[in-house]
Amino acid sequence: MRRAEADRKPAISPLHDPRWRSVAYQAVLCVIILALFYGAIDNAAQNLQKARIAYGFDFWNHPAGFEISQTLIDYSTASTYGRAFWVGLLNTLLVASLGIVFATIIGFVVGIARLSRNVLVARLAGSYVEIVRNLPLLLQLLFWYNAVLKALPEVADSLVFPGGTLLNNRGLFLPQPIAGESLSLVPLTFVVGLLGAIAFRHWAKRRQESTGRQAPVASVALVLIVGLPLVVFLLSGMPVDFAYPEMGRFNIRGGIEVLPEFMALLFGLSIYTAAFIAEAVRAGIQAVSHGQTEAAYSLGLRPGQTLRRVVIPQAMRVIVPPLTNQYLNLTKNSSLAVAIGYPDLVQIFAGTVLNQTGQAVEVIAITMAVYLAISLVTSLLMNLYNARITLVER
């Protein structure tokens, strides 16, 4: 009897009941957001009608009619806007992936250098990080493009590097390798070597687990993966020819042309992002307490083993999340290409295509969707990786 009385909830007016309140708040929020969306769409429809702008995605298949200075796939002025989109996307991915490679290399070197016991090296790396991080990326890009690459000599006075590479204010001209007939053997042996290395590692691991004897996995793998293809390459008589760029009167013929816009963007992005990666690397290494190193030494591990087996695996757990973040930032920052005229996704699509078609809503939506997709896929992979390496505590 008593318990039933206590169980009965006191009567609360719905005005003060937290549950009703929460429902009401959410309903109000929904109404406001829906109203905003409705208003925006209604206005957009009216404004588009007034300006006689088409809507929908029909423009995708219309001829684009403009030229693009760097195309990785076939493209001409007769190609469609859709084709131009793919050209831009590939250009973005090209500069982003190369930028990631360079930024990672510079970033790790600088980050480790900052922790060096050599004061000079540490200070030098520190100044690099401080200077680069405190200058806007756009300023750095403009500097590389306008003050450095555009100030290079004219075509006729190109700088000539050993190996037939030319550098002038129109860009960098590299010799173009032309594959001979038997070159296909090299990638084949590479694959064979790779499989062999994996098999050897598997065998070595099982033997170590059962007998405790170690095998030189690293050097065997190196021989199999790098040495084997190299031997095949040399034995088959180096079946690669180079088409060297030749200086014409006004322009350069042949070879691979690297646009100055591309170089400026690649330099700028790599150098800028490397400073942030260096900080992430430093923080990650410092996060591994010194006790871990001491414990490893007292177990009898050599310094190299300590680094490989104890410090790096723990540091990577701290480094990888911010590292991924920096990779994403680099990819997003590659959209600054528009300022120096490198034909990336934003410059081609949100720039030229938008100006020609006037279909702002569709074009911007597609552009944003691409970056969003890249971000979401990356964070998905990141979460999977994190779940794999998270320490399982008792």
Added chain:
Amino acid sequence: MNTPPATQAAYVRQTPVAQLPPPASQSGIVGWLRANVFSSVLNVVLTLLSLGLIALVVPPLLDFMIIDATWTGNDREACLASAERPVAGACWPFIWERLAYFTYGFYPVAQRWRVDVFFVLLAVGIVWLLAPRAKARLWGALYFFVVMPLLSYILLLGWPRYGLPYVPTTLWGGMLVTVVVSAIGIVFSLPIGVVLALGRRSKMPLVRLFSVIFIEFVRGVPLITVLFMASVMLPLFVPDAWTPDKLLRALIGVALFASAYMAEVVRAGLQAVPRGQYEGAMAIGLSYRQMMALVILPQALRTTIPNIVNSYIALFKDTTLVFIVGIFDFLRTIEAARVDPKWATPVTSTTGYVFAGMVYFFFCYLMSRYAHDMERRLATDHRRRRKRGRR
């Protein structure tokens, strides 16, 4: 067996020997060098490499900025290389002459005092909020987030009835625009960011959903696309009569963008507040609003001050992107001035960029130093705890 005690024996010293100084190779500059710079073969190589790098970078930079630089002159002739001066360095008179343009853009000369007053108002607000020993910080916040924006709005745009002529935003430029964009970013992103962060941690599923969608959407796309969206799509979404001017559109874009990043910074701060604080506040019967305003947010925001400042450094650097949607910020005025025929020389571009770099570096470095100091100040109790643990 009557030997004197050892202390009186002639061969026992009565006073301690004076300590010898450490060997010369272990102390002083030589010892320091041996320990830090030349301790191993690898280290020697690294040291030499670093010295080489310094020699490669520093002397040419000094040559360009000071030794070969031109300090006076009226036009490009002064900055050109000539027979008696084969190498021309930085062209500083170009900067002196254009300094007003870099600061105010095309803001009418007679009205420029208004911009100066705005800079002072902003500086007062920043010092009030951020100085470690500032008094009445709550009033400071009121000033910074309400009074100052209103005053600045009237001051910069004008109020013809009271003798302040109207100055359209198309005439604004240079540092003024950079400061306005970053100030707006700060003033709006913090409150919106706090609301979004609270929304993301809310128990109401729809509120959480909308907050997450907004934050993740904005953080997933580049600022340029947000600015493009603001400048191209916004006019479509509002009735014709309301179409915001170009600067306002960019400001909206920047404020939205900064809010999403601020939300994540604030959320990290909220998560760092121990659960006991929430439970304690609920136990003494505070409502949600009281709990947040009086207990949680003051602690959360205090610990996130360094991170907030760090995200403003990023915002300050990102303001340069408004350049791309055609607004004359500081960097854009440099771009415009460097191709001006009056000053066009081979060194003008580099001079302009070096100057812009020094200005941006000055502000960003100042902010990062502040964030760093604040972090150490706030970390005091943390440090104590670690020390105790080690003992």
